[in-house]
Amino acid sequence: MAVKSQGPGSRGGAYAPEHTRRVLLEAATALFEERGYHATSVESIVSAAGVTKGAFYHHFGGKQDVLLQIQEDYIDSRLRNCEQVMESVTDPQERLRELIYEALVGIEKYRAQVSIFNAERRFLTGPDFAPIKAKRDKVNAFYESVIQQGIDEGVFSPDLNPRIVSFSILGMAAWALSWFRPGGQLSIRDVADQMSMLVLSGALVHTD
Amino acid sequence: MAVKSQGPGSRGGAYAPEHTRRVLLEAATALFEERGYHATSVESIVSAAGVTKGAFYHHFGGKQDVLLQIQEDYIDSRLRNCEQVMESVTDPQERLRELIYEALVGIEKYRAQVSIFNAERRFLTGPDFAPIKAKRDKVNAFYESVIQQGIDEGVFSPDLNPRIVSFSILGMAAWALSWFRPGGQLSIRDVADQMSMLVLSGALVHTD
């Protein structure tokens, strides 16, 4: 089942600690997605990774620590992408399109992590997860600020409540996880276009 | 903490099976919402309900059975409400408004159940939960059919993909659970109005 990374008597540096760490993170991510955090035992993680419990606790403080690191990887990536959108585009309409697309791309690329986040949202609080929460709030703030910018610039309706609207957009994107199937008829681009269309122009047929 | 399982006004020592059952369901619902299904022990449920473990297993097949019944109660109510909307209103635009409102009202009224559903979605599959899944699919189908109806009647844009749009609407409503605070500045009506506005007219300012 497991492959020993090294025979006895080999030189110390050959153990490839980073490899062990990465393999553990990947195994945990897959299992957390499949069964959920609480239903995944440390035993099942180390068994899937082909290492022992000792190795696990050598690299991580515990099961929760793994959850934290998985989430941090994801939210870091998401935050970077949002920042890049905000830097490279300035038009609020275009920014919104890009942010919607970015959210969906994140879901496609980090499917497992998003799934875990949604399911374990309840446990991602508390002091340990404060940095993650801060980054999430920052991401959310980008969406709200773009709505506000659009209103201020007169291109978005002044009747909009930026908070509700931004959360609505984040919600429709987040929900895609539950129904979007990668590799199906629809591409992430298709979904993003539809959502942008809906959010910007609405469902009603216009006569203008 | 514990309530003796005896209905008000009942004779001393009388059995009150329905009361016991209800108290257990309520305790479980509250705890599942607060801590999550897996992190809630049967022990904590019976202790909160003021009954014994034996009584719990007399009324329910197990912890999962409780989860199932909680979800069934909720989805039944949701399905009934959707059906009523479809019967009492026929205009697609009006139907959509009402369905959006209905979804949010459900979230406000069955906050705990929705929260549990979202978190434990992974476990709400399998043969035991098939009836629940069927009802959920039926609810979802109402939303999609209304979009399709609007397109057919020429009031909604023919460029819309009914599936994506309906899931987007359901997503933005579902996500409200994570940020909407009952009793805060915004009412459910406010949120429903904003979402309807967004979905029907879009964020952009129109010149017509």
Place this chain on the structure above:
Amino acid sequence: MAVKSQGPGSRGGAYAPEHTRRVLLEAATALFEERGYHATSVESIVSAAGVTKGAFYHHFGGKQDVLLQIQEDYIDSRLRNCEQVMESVTDPQERLRELIYEALVGIEKYRAQVSIFNAERRFLTGPDFAPIKAKRDKVNAFYESVIQQGIDEGVFSPDLNPRIVSFSILGMAAWALSWFRPGGQLSIRDVADQMSMLVLSGALVHTD
């Protein structure tokens, strides 16, 4: 699954208590044989019998009481049969043949009870089971006495130890439970004949 023995409002005497009792005994016997005494719950007995727990405890003192009555029924029948053999036949050789046959017939007819006895032998001790033990000892004594009689009359070899021989005969008969299949190619008669032949004449070919 269960059939109510009586509709509400019926006259008292119509409940047929003996029927309830018998049905419970039969259900328990079948389940004890199939799963063993310890692995059979009172719940499964009453469910198989189509009555409630209350009825069970109305008729029996508890699960062990049922076990006791099942064994008593069987051992009574066995004892009666042995006594009848001893009364109707006097020749030791013939008596032995008949006792061997009788033991096997008992196994065929009371298969479940014998199976239960063998498996739960350990629990058939203690004061509650003293009457049963006494009857068993009586049955065993018949076998031993016939061997002794044969030796005394000079027809059985004086080198035989009656105790060992009688237990050997009882053992070979009892063991038949584990391999004899009623309705198969061999009849109980066949088996009894072979065992009698073995016990009386031995396997070796004789030249007399």
Place this chain on the structure above:
Amino acid sequence: MAVKSQGPGSRGGAYAPEHTRRVLLEAATALFEERGYHATSVESIVSAAGVTKGAFYHHFGGKQDVLLQIQEDYIDSRLRNCEQVMESVTDPQERLRELIYEALVGIEKYRAQVSIFNAERRFLTGPDFAPIKAKRDKVNAFYESVIQQGIDEGVFSPDLNPRIVSFSILGMAAWALSWFRPGGQLSIRDVADQMSMLVLSGALVHTD
């Protein structure tokens, strides 16, 4: 009551996995014999062995796994002994004597295991116990083949049914468990001699 799981002379705090394992097996064997498998709790096993429940489940898959290993140890020994008899002796009469003796020696030496086997026979089926069943069948086949050999060589009566005879022999030996007391007046040798005499020559006095 409890023995620290540390081998004699081992260094302080040293793990002794094999010792733990052995102690658990011994404790389980004794308790299974005394009270039966179902009436023995894991708690009582670990308490008698002086280890924790965790250690138990570290070494064994569960209570049934222990039962399986106990039985496997016994049947392996029995099979080895039978094979050795078959190799070292060729005369059918002598083989039968030896096989009878071997069966009784096994009962004396593995008294607890045989007792457990007889009582839990019902649970020793199913896929998990297939290897054990196969070995038992192999042992039984030796007895039957020896009867057949004797018939073929003209030393045993051609009227014998090898299957019935072999099961009869196995039955009388197995039953000895219920009445033979080690250390009593009779030795295993005595019992084996009596049984061999009975099986080979029969109870009747011969005139040849």
Place this chain on the structure above:
DNA sequence: AATGAATGAGACTTCATTCAT
């Protein structure tokens, strides 16, 4: 860096029995 035996608390569930009705 890694092992894996051991811990001990706590998980879910079963069950024989009691008792108010």
Place this chain on the structure above:
DNA sequence: AATGAATGAAGTCTCATTCAT
């Protein structure tokens, strides 16, 4: 004679974590 809700102790097993090596 019968019901079935309720009990509470005990059952098997899991698990995150520790630690001697």
